[in-house]
Amino acid sequence: MRFGVHMPQKGGFAKNVERVAELGCRSIQIFPGNPSGWRMGKLEAKEAEKRADLLEKHDINPLVVHSAYLINLASNNEEFLAKSKKLLGETMERAALHRAPYVVLHTGNHGGQGVDKGLAQIIDSIREGLPEWPLSVKLLLENTAGSGSALGSRFEELGQILASFPKGALGICIDTAHSWAAGYDVGSAGGVDKTLSLFNNAVGLEHLQVIHVNDTRVDLGSKVDRHAHIGEGSINKEGFAALLNYGWPEDLPVILETPENGTEWDRTNLNTLRELYKG
Ligand SMILES: [Zn+2]
Ligand SMILES: [Zn+2]
Incomplete structure (x- = not known):
C-alpha cells in the first residue's frame, strides 16, 4: 500500500514533497493548476523535470494529477465541452511532463440531458482525446457522490x-466518501465486501488504480460530497480497516484528501491508516 496525501495549495511543490516524504508518504496527488479555473498556468519543462527527480529521490510514486473541477466531458454546451476537452488534453500533457502515470477526472454532469446521453457524450469526448494523449498517462474516472x-x-x-x-x-x-454518499456502505466489513463485489461485477477490480480514502459526516446515500478526517465521520473505522486489508497489490496508491491537507492533520490521518493496515 502506498499511502499518500493531496498536496495543499500553499507552500510550493518542493517544500510539500519534502514534507510528505518526512511523513513517510509513498504517493502524492496534485492539482496541475487552479482546480476551479480554465487556465493551468505555465510550467517550464526544466522545472517539471526537477519535480519528477525530487519525487524519485524520495521514492514517492505515483504522482497522481487531479484535473480541474470545471472539466465536464458530458456537457451539452458546445463551448463548455470544447474548453473541457482542451483543458483535459493540457492536463494529460502536464502529467507526462511530471512523469505522472495517472490523471484523475470526475466523470461528468449530464446537465439535464439524461444519463444515457451524458454517458454517450463522455465516451465520444474520450474517444476524440485518447489518440492525442501521451501514452505514458492513463485517465482514471473517479466515482462521484451523485449530487445533481x-x-x-x-x-x-x-x-x-x-x-x-x-x-x-x-x-x-x-473515493470512499463519494461511495458512501452514493449509497455504497463502506462503513463495515460486510459493507466493504459487498461494495467491492458490486464494483468487481460492474467494472472489474483490476481497473482500480487509485483509492481516495476520506471519511465524511453525511448520511449514507445523501449524495452530498463533504470530506472529514478518518474516524471522525460516518464511515466506521471497521470499514476503513476492511478496505485497507482487502489484499490489494502492494503498490496501490491510497491517498488522503481530508480537510486541512498540509497541516498536522495529515500526520494524524496517516497514523490512523497505518494503525488500521495490517499489511
Ligand atoms: Zn476528486
Ligand atoms: Zn476524491
Whole structure:
C-alpha cells in the first residue's frame, strides 16, 4: 500500500514533497493548476523535470494529477465541452511532463440531458482525446457522490464507459466518501465486501488504480460530497480497516484528501491508516 496525501495549495511543490516524504508518504496527488479555473498556468519543462527527480529521490510514486473541477466531458454546451476537452488534453500533457502515470477526472454532469446521453457524450469526448494523449498517462474516472446530474456515482456507469474502450485504456479511482454518499456502505466489513463485489461485477477490480480514502459526516446515500478526517465521520473505522486489508497489490496508491491537507492533520490521518493496515 502506498499511502499518500493531496498536496495543499500553499507552500510550493518542493517544500510539500519534502514534507510528505518526512511523513513517510509513498504517493502524492496534485492539482496541475487552479482546480476551479480554465487556465493551468505555465510550467517550464526544466522545472517539471526537477519535480519528477525530487519525487524519485524520495521514492514517492505515483504522482497522481487531479484535473480541474470545471472539466465536464458530458456537457451539452458546445463551448463548455470544447474548453473541457482542451483543458483535459493540457492536463494529460502536464502529467507526462511530471512523469505522472495517472490523471484523475470526475466523470461528468449530464446537465439535464439524461444519463444515457451524458454517458454517450463522455465516451465520444474520450474517444476524440485518447489518440492525442501521451501514452505514458492513463485517465482514471473517479466515482462521484451523485449530487445533481453527476454521472459516475453508480459503478455500472463507470463500467459502461470503460467497456467502450480497449481493456486497460482507462482506469478508475474510487473515493470512499463519494461511495458512501452514493449509497455504497463502506462503513463495515460486510459493507466493504459487498461494495467491492458490486464494483468487481460492474467494472472489474483490476481497473482500480487509485483509492481516495476520506471519511465524511453525511448520511449514507445523501449524495452530498463533504470530506472529514478518518474516524471522525460516518464511515466506521471497521470499514476503513476492511478496505485497507482487502489484499490489494502492494503498490496501490491510497491517498488522503481530508480537510486541512498540509497541516498536522495529515500526520494524524496517516497514523490512523497505518494503525488500521495490517499489511
Ligand atoms: Zn476528486
Ligand atoms: Zn476524491
